[in-house]
Amino acid sequence: MLEVESKKNILVTGATSGIGKGLVISLLQDPENIVYGIGRDEEKISGLLDKQNFKFIAYDLTDINSIENMFRDKFENVKFDGFVHCAGMEETIPITLYSPEKVLQIFQINVFSAIELLRLLSKKKYxxxxxxxxxxxxxxxxxxxxxxxxxxxxKAALLGVVKSLALELAKREIRVNAVSPGIVNTPLTSQLFQQLDAKNVDRIKDMHPMGIGKVDDVADLLCFLLSEKARWITGQNLKIDGGYSVQ
Amino acid sequence: MEKQEFLKNLQEVLEVEQTLTVETNLKDLDEWDSMTAMLLIGYVSDEFGVTLTGDNIGEISTVQSVIDFIGESKFS
Incomplete structure (x- = not known):
C-alpha cells in the first residue's frame, strides 16, 4: 500500500523527440515514476516501449477537441503529480508569407493544446x-x-498562461512554471541549422557564451521543477541558455 | 507552373522593383539580404514543397539557378 502511494504519475507531451524524449529517459530511471508519454510516432521511441513504468499514448495534439475523450479513455483513475508540455513546432516564416491558417497551426500545437491539457489536468480527478x-x-x-x-x-503566450494559472492553482499547491531554453542540440535544431549557411550557424553558436545546450541540461531542470525540492517556485519562467539572454 | 508566372510571383514575394528574368542574378539586386533569402526559402517551400538549405542559398545566383534547384520538371 505504501509503495503504491509513493508512485508518481507524470505526463509528458512531445515524448518521442528532443527534450521530451530526454526527459522521459531521465524520469524512467526512477522506478517510482510512472511516465505517460504522448507523441505521434511510436517508432521514434521504440527502445522505451518495453519499460514497465512507461506508457505511450499515440496522439496528435493538433486534434484539440478530442483531448478530453483521450483523457477519459486513457487516464481513468489516473491522478497526475507532474505534467511537462514539450510538444511544439518551430518555423521560420517572414511575416509577408504568413497566413491566418499558418498562425493558427503553430498556436494550436504550441499554445492551445497546452491550455486544453491544463484545463483537464486542473480538475481534481486528474x-x-x-x-x-x-x-x-x-x-x-x-x-x-x-x-x-x-x-x-x-512561446510568449505560454508565459502568460503560466503566470495566470499559477495563481489559479496555488490554493491546491499546484505549481505552474515555464522553462525557456536557448538553442539545444535536438532534431529540431538540426533541421533549423540545415536551413542556414555555415556562417549563420556559427553566429548562433557564438551567441551562447557557454555553447549550445544538451538535452540533459534541460531535462535536469525539468526534473527539479517536478520534484518537491521546487515546492515554493511557481509562476516563474526559468531561462536555461548558457548565458544567451543576459548579453 | 509557367516560368512567367513564377517570375511574376517571385518579384511580388521578394518585393523587388526590377522586372525579373531567368537571367537576373538575385544577389545583384539592391533588395537582396538575409530577409530576402528567408522570403525565397519560404516561397519555394510553400509553392513547390522544396526546402532550400542555407548551403543552397549560398550557391544560388540567377533565377534560373533557383529553377534548377526546384527542378525544371515543375515548370512548363
Whole structure:
C-alpha cells in the first residue's frame, strides 16, 4: 500500500523527440515514476516501449477537441503529480508569407493544446494536490528573431498562461512554471541549422557564451521543477541558455 | 507552373522593383539580404514543397539557378 502511494504519475507531451524524449529517459530511471508519454510516432521511441513504468499514448495534439475523450479513455483513475508540455513546432516564416491558417497551426500545437491539457489536468480527478506543471517555452518567448513572429508569439503566450494559472492553482499547491531554453542540440535544431549557411550557424553558436545546450541540461531542470525540492517556485519562467539572454 | 508566372510571383514575394528574368542574378539586386533569402526559402517551400538549405542559398545566383534547384520538371 505504501509503495503504491509513493508512485508518481507524470505526463509528458512531445515524448518521442528532443527534450521530451530526454526527459522521459531521465524520469524512467526512477522506478517510482510512472511516465505517460504522448507523441505521434511510436517508432521514434521504440527502445522505451518495453519499460514497465512507461506508457505511450499515440496522439496528435493538433486534434484539440478530442483531448478530453483521450483523457477519459486513457487516464481513468489516473491522478497526475507532474505534467511537462514539450510538444511544439518551430518555423521560420517572414511575416509577408504568413497566413491566418499558418498562425493558427503553430498556436494550436504550441499554445492551445497546452491550455486544453491544463484545463483537464486542473480538475481534481486528474491531478494530485502539490502537482507540478511545466510548459516548455523558449528564450524566444522574451526575445525576438527575424522570421519568428509565430514562434515568438506562441512561446510568449505560454508565459502568460503560466503566470495566470499559477495563481489559479496555488490554493491546491499546484505549481505552474515555464522553462525557456536557448538553442539545444535536438532534431529540431538540426533541421533549423540545415536551413542556414555555415556562417549563420556559427553566429548562433557564438551567441551562447557557454555553447549550445544538451538535452540533459534541460531535462535536469525539468526534473527539479517536478520534484518537491521546487515546492515554493511557481509562476516563474526559468531561462536555461548558457548565458544567451543576459548579453 | 509557367516560368512567367513564377517570375511574376517571385518579384511580388521578394518585393523587388526590377522586372525579373531567368537571367537576373538575385544577389545583384539592391533588395537582396538575409530577409530576402528567408522570403525565397519560404516561397519555394510553400509553392513547390522544396526546402532550400542555407548551403543552397549560398550557391544560388540567377533565377534560373533557383529553377534548377526546384527542378525544371515543375515548370512548363
Amino acid at each position: 491531478s494530485e494536490n502539490n502537482a507540478s506543471f511545466v510548459l516548455l517555452s523558449s528564450v524566444m518567448g522574451e526575445l525576438g528573431q527575424a522570421g519568428k513572429v509565430g514562434y515568438c508569439a506562441s
